Amino acid sequence: MVIILKAIMISGRTLGQGASLEAKTSPEFFKATSICALSESDYDDLGISGEANVLVRTEFGEVVVSARKDDGLPPGVIFIPMGPWANAVVGMDTGGCGTPLFKGTEAEVEGTKMRVKDIQELFADLLRRGGDRS
Amino acid sequence: MIVEDVLCPFCGCLCDDIKVEVEDGRIVGVKRACRLGSSKFMGHERISGPMVRRDGELTETTYDEAYDRAAQILKAAKRPLLYGWCSTVCETAKKGILLAEEVGGVIDSTATVCHGPSIIGIEEKGLAGSTLGQVKNRADLIVFWGANPAEAHPRHTMRYSSNSTGMFTPEGRGGRKVVVVDVRRTRTAKNADKFILIRPGTDYEVISALRMIVKGKGDLIPDTVAGIPKSDLEEVAGMMLAAKFGAVLIGLGLTHSRGRYKNVDNALSLVADLNGFTKFVVLAMRGHYNVAGFGQVCAWETGYPMAVDLARGAPYFNPGETAACDLLARKEADAMMVVAADPASNFPRATVEAMAEIPVIQVDPFPNPTTFLADVVIPTAVCGIEAEGTAYRMDGLSLRMKKVVDSGLPTDEEVVENILDRVRRLADDN
Numbered sequence: 395m396v397i398i399l400k401a402i403m404i405s406g407r408t409l410g411q412g413a414s415l416e417a418k419t420s421p422e423f424f425k426a427t428s429i430c431a432l433s434e435s436d437y438d439d440l441g442i443s444g445e446a447n448v449l450v451r452t453e454f455g456e457v458v459v460s461a462r463k464d465d466g467l468p469p470g471v472i473f474i475p476m477g478p479w480a481n482a483v484v485g486m487d488t489g490g491c492g493t494p495l496f497k498g499t500e501a502e503v504e505g506t507k508m509r510v511k512d513i514q515e516l517f518a519d520l521l522r523r524g525g526d527r528s
Numbered sequence: 529m530i531v532e533d534v535l536c537p538f539c540g541c542l543c544d545d546i547k548v549e550v551e552d553g554r555i556v557g558v559k560r561a562c563r564l565g566s567s568k569f570m571g572h573e574r575i576s577g578p579m580v581r582r583d584g585e586l587t588e589t590t591y592d593e594a595y596d597r598a599a600q601i602l603k604a605a606k607r608p609l610l611y612g613w614c615s616t617v618c619e620t621a622k623k624g625i626l627l628a629e630e631v632g633g634v635i636d637s638t639a640t641v642c643h644g645p646s647i648i649g650i651e652e653k654g655l656a657g658s659t660l661g662q663v664k665n666r667a668d669l670i671v672f673w674g675a676n677p678a679e680a681h682p683r684h685t686m687r688y689s690s691n692s693t694g695m696f697t698p699e700g701r702g703g704r705k706v707v708v709v710d711v712r713r714t715r716t717a718k719n720a721d722k723f724i725l726i727r728p729g730t731d732y733e734v735i736s737a738l739r740m741i742v743k744g745k746g747d748l749i750p751d752t753v754a755g756i757p758k759s760d761l762e763e764v765a766g767m768m769l770a771a772k773f774g775a776v777l778i779g780l781g782l783t784h785s786r787g788r789y790k791n792v793d794n795a796l797s798l799v800a801d802l803n804g805f806t807k808f809v810v811l812a813m814r815g816h817y818n819v820a821g822f823g824q825v826c827a828w829e830t831g832y833p834m835a836v837d838l839a840r841g842a843p844y845f846n847p848g849e850t851a852a853c854d855l856l857a858r859k860e861a862d863a864m865m866v867v868a869a870d871p872a873s874n875f876p877r878a879t880v881e882a883m884a885e886i887p888v889i890q891v892d893p894f895p896n897p898t899t900f901l902a903d904v905v906i907p908t909a910v911c912g913i914e915a916e917g918t919a920y921r922m923d924g925l926s927l928r929m930k931k932v933v934d935s936g937l938p939t940d941e942e943v944v945e946n947i948l949d950r951v952r953r954l955a956d957d958n
């Protein structure tokens with residue numbers, strides 16, 4: 395049986411994300427931002443261990459990221475560093491003030507055997523639509 | 529050769545004491561900068577040359593052709609969106625506003641996905657602000673609310689706030705109290721005297737409870753507010769009232785959560801209330817090194833700090849309608865120029881999908897997912913390292929950024945100016 399955890403997803407800055415912010419195609423950026431931090435108890439509840447990946451799903455989309463334990467997080471709150479993996483599950487409503495709700499999206503998390511997409515793959519299905527329309 | 533007192537073109541701290549070691553026109557070492565700043569000075573992969581998309585592929589071209597294509601795209605568009613402007617200098621912003629006016633477009637900055645709600649909150653309430661120098665020299669209580677400088681502004685605490693030593697704060701961290709309010713125990717929280725863990729989206733309630741306690745109405749609030757014991761809130765309110773000079777430093781925890789600008793409005797109101805008892809100031813922990821500068825330039829050129837629609841003959845500002853994410857979400861923008869930003873990474877996925885359906889022009893030193901979607905890519909010199917210019921620190925202090933090495937590449941300002949010239953010539957031809 396797949397264990398599904400309900401949580402609130404927040405995104406935010408981290409040192410690793412910041413240090414590779416202007417090197418988005420680098421392995422460092424991938425390592426720093428394609429992750430999801432969970433509280434120790436949430437991590438253990440998911441029945442995952444080691445280098446596990448999780449599927450994070452919200453009403454706006456889903457994304458596979460690699461799971462990390464973070465003792466600073468309370469149970470029920472998950473953290474994905476600011477970047478395209480986090481934004482794959484953020485909605486576009488701006489609440490009338492121009493700013494999407496980057497922190498506070500309801501999410502479901504489950505362990506997965508699926509691979510984490512690299513940055514090229516993450517955008518692969520978008521590439522050609524803008525194309526030569528200019 | 530060592531170049532002294534270089535400004536760091538990364539975060540809103542705009543540190544101005546960096547030492548950069550240059551050998552044969554290349555940067556070989558950096559001193560004093562934090563990990564974020566050092567990584568920028570030491571350099572990243574660059575866009576190799578100007579490119580335009582042909583048959584679906586980005587192919588190298590000349591700057592002239594790239595400028596022509598960019599001008600044609602902007603000229604042909606009915607609702608062009610000119611976005612970014614925060615990892616570049618004010619001179620670029622000035623030209624960008626002219627260009628937006630010329631093409632009757634909307635100009636918006638990365639502030640709208642960052643501290644935009646803080647700016648709206650400030651417009652609603654007014655700001656008891658100060659410089660970071662005052663915080664450093666005077667503050668005996670620092671409150672980080674939804675802000676995590678340990679990761680986002682690593683030298684902030686040492687240079688300007690909790691751990692700095694100043695004229696009337698000779699004891700540094702030992703002479704100050706630090707309160708952190710956040711939804712997780714961040715690295716910043718580990719440095720706090722008092723940490724309040726709140727549930728995501730409850731900032732407004734918690735601030736309201738503090739305001740009630742400060743105003744002597746504490747008996748009306750319940751035993752817990754958003755899960756926080758009343759005694760904790762009373763303790764924090766007590767610390768605030770006991771401070772001689774308090775500083776509330778607000779972060780994206782307020783602007784990115786439920787309530788958004790209302791959270792900020794309430795935080796500013798708390799500070800206004802506290803000023804009835806003691807001295808309190810509030811500052812937004814602005815992210816990019818010159819996001820504050822774009823706001824200044826845009827405000828003095830158009831009257832508004834971001835999300836300005838210049839299609840109507842007079843500037844019009846209504847975030848929620850004229851902000852970049854809204855224009856894309858409604859599929860209203862039919863072309864986009866991105867200068868010194870990466871919306872493909874930083875906007876919600878569905879918004880990026882809308883971006884992928886329209887022509888995109890990118891002006892940036894670095895390749896990023898916006899490059900993947902772009903039809904015209906124009907590489908530039910890195911401001912503050914390869915080009916000089918003016919930037920505004922998060923507290924609104926303007927500083928002159930240096931050129932440390934020569935890249936031979938055009939500056940952002942030159943690129944925008946070239947496109948503007950061509951747009952004007954296209955207008956003359958018609």
Ligand code: SF4
Pocket residue numbers: 536537538539540541542543560561562563564565566681682683684
């Ligand atoms: S704190 Fe900010 S401005 Fe200062 S060195 Fe680090 S990144 Fe640069």
